[in-house]
Amino acid sequence: MKNIAIIPARSGSKGLKDKNIKLMNGKPLLSYSITAAKESGVFDEIMVSTDSKKYADIAVQYGVNVPFLRSAENSSDTAGSWDMVLEVLNNYKEVGRNFDTVCLLQPTSPLRIANDISDAYKDFYEHDVDALTSVCEVDHSPLWTMTLGDDRLLTEFRQKNTAAPRQKLDTYYRLNGAIFIRKVEYHSGGASLKDDREIAFIMDKRRSIDIDDALDFAIGEYLMSALV
Numbered sequence: 001m002k003n004i005a006i007i008p009a010r011s012g013s014k015g016l017k018d019k020n021i022k023l024m025n026g027k028p029l030l031s032y033s034i035t036a037a038k039e040s041g042v043f044d045e046i047m048v049s050t051d052s053k054k055y056a057d058i059a060v061q062y063g064v065n066v067p068f069l070r071s072a073e074n075s076s077d078t079a080g081s082w083d084m085v086l087e088v089l090n091n092y093k094e095v096g097r098n099f100d101t102v103c104l105l106q107p108t109s110p111l112r113i114a115n116d117i118s119d120a121y122k123d124f125y126e127h128d129v130d131a132l133t134s135v136c137e138v139d140h141s142p143l144w145t146m147t148l149g150d151d152r153l154l155t156e157f158r159q160k161n162t163a164a165p166r167q168k169l170d171t172y173y174r175l176n177g178a179i180f181i182r183k184v185e186y187h188s189g190g191a192s193l194k195d196d197r198e199i200a201f202i203m204d205k206r207r208s209i210d211i212d213d214a215l216d217f218a219i220g221e222y223l224m225s226a227l228v
Contacts, residue, residue: 003121004045004099005037006088007160009059010075011052015213020050020107021058024221029211030055034062034112037069037103039114042121045099049088051075067091079163082193089191099184102193109178110220111207111227119181120201131198136208141153150227176208 009020011032021028030048037046048059056066070093074084084104092099101124103117116134123137124132146157179201183194206227209220 001100001125002044003042003101003103004047004089004092005033005103005117006060006085007033007037007046007048007064007105007107008081009050009052009055010079010085010118010199011050011055011072014077016211016217019211019217021055021218024217026111026222028058028062029110030059030107031062033105033107033112033125034059034064034204036061036112036114036117037105040121041114041119042118043103045086045097047113049084050136067095085182086191093186093191098186102182102184104180104182106177108211109176109209110211111223112178112203113207116203116207119178120181123173123199123201124181125200129197129199130183131193131195132179132181132201133175133198134176134208135200136203137207138174139184139205141169148151156199159185159215173202174207176203177210178203 007030011018013019016022020030024032034046034048037043047065048056048064049070050056050059050066051070051072053069056069059066070084071087073079074087081104085104089099089102105112118135120132185192185194206223209216209223211217213222
């Protein structure tokens with residue numbers, strides 16, 4: 001099986017300016033995903049998909065490939081991640097390189113470690129599935145959440161709210177954005193992704209921070225130091 005890791009790093013960010021290269025504990029945010037991918041030992045190719053020459057130069061400094069820049073079409077705020085992945089796979093196909101699986105590793109998950117990736121691939125192969133997506137346990141049960149009307153009355157919530165102790169509630173999980181593995185197929189029209197049979201890969205929620213804003217970044221930086 002030939003596997004490619006794609007680390008998406010579009011330039012700019014509305015939530016946190018240039019977050020993908022912002023220094024976390026002295027290193028660019030995207031470098032942590034690069035290191036984890038390299039140390040996992042499961043990839044034949046590791047590349048950073050970016051629309052920025054500056055970002056590309058940083059990625060190359062950390063020992064991965066940026067053989068082409070992302071198209072303008074797939075660099076907008078509304079562009080989908082999987083459209084970008086297909087663009088990358090088709091660009092590699094044009095130079096004679098095909099892959100059996102693709103793994104999307106978002107740089108906004110800097111606490112994801114090499115063992116998370118290698119264990120995810122082991123799970124993927126052992127269950128013979130088409131797709132795997134990482135999840136983690138939620139901090140609070142959705143049974144303790146609500147929406148509020150303009151009057152902010154809690155009457156309806158109190159009527160529905162469970163009085164059961166936390167230990168007796170079902171365990172709920174959320175997508176944590178750290179690992180996405182998909183099988184790749186090739187047709188006359190180009191590459192496509194399979195996700196018919198998809199399983200969840202459960203990660204430690206301490207390593208499941210997803211950096212979106214300055215608060216997330218500060219929490220991630222603290223956790224990175226605390227978990228060493």
